[in-house]
Amino acid sequence: MDGNQEGKAKGWFNDGRLRFETTYTEGIETTKAYFPSGQLSRTYSKKYNKLNGQDTRWHENGRLKQESNYLDGKANGNSKWWNEKGVLISEGASDMGKSIYAILYYDSGKLKMEINYTQNDTSPNVKCFDEYGNLKECP
Numbered sequence: 565m566d567g568n569q570e571g572k573a574k575g576w577f578n579d580g581r582l583r584f585e586t587t588y589t590e591g592i593e594t595t596k597a598y599f600p601s602g603q604l605s606r607t608y609s610k611k612y613n614k615l616n617g618q619d620t621r622w623h624e625n626g627r628l629k630q631e632s633n634y635l636d637g638k639a640n641g642n643s644k645w646w647n648e649k650g651v652l653i654s655e656g657a658s659d660m661g662k663s664i665y666a667i668l669y670y671d672s673g674k675l676k677m678e679i680n681y682t683q684n685d686t687s688p689n690v691k692c693f694d695e696y697g698n699l700k701e702c703p
Contacts, residue, residue: 569593592616599624611636623648635660647671663688670695677702 569588577583577600586595593613597606603626608619614637621630627650633641638661645654651673656666668677675697680689692702 639663 575583584597593610609617615634632643639658657664666679678691
């Protein structure tokens with residue numbers, strides 16, 4: 565026996581509604597979590613107790629909140645975040661936990677900030693924009 569859990573687990577809110585359901589298969593834990601309303605709040609997988617694969621979260625209104633990717637517990641690949649209205653407010657990419665770039669948007673969806681990281685430089689290249697798309701001084 566290799567010590568891996570196999571099977572399913574469920575958790576409940578105090579009022580008896582489903583809080584989460586997890587399936588364990590060959591060292592991989594796949595979980596769906598829910599808001600008290602019953603709306604899906606998050607899906608993710610872990611391999612040997614570290615996030616592995618896509619981690620997706622929703623706002624309670626059902627709109628997508630976040631999509632991120634992980635490998636061995638480290639951010640790896642593209643990530644995106646949306647506000648409760650469904651407008652993209654941030655996106656970025658990482659390579660095994662090291663940031664590559666990040667882009668932030670105003671709630672209107674217009675570009676707010678670009679951040680580019682380089683492998684050997686400790687300070688990122690940052691550009692800031694006003695709501696009209698003009699370059700401005702960063703805070």
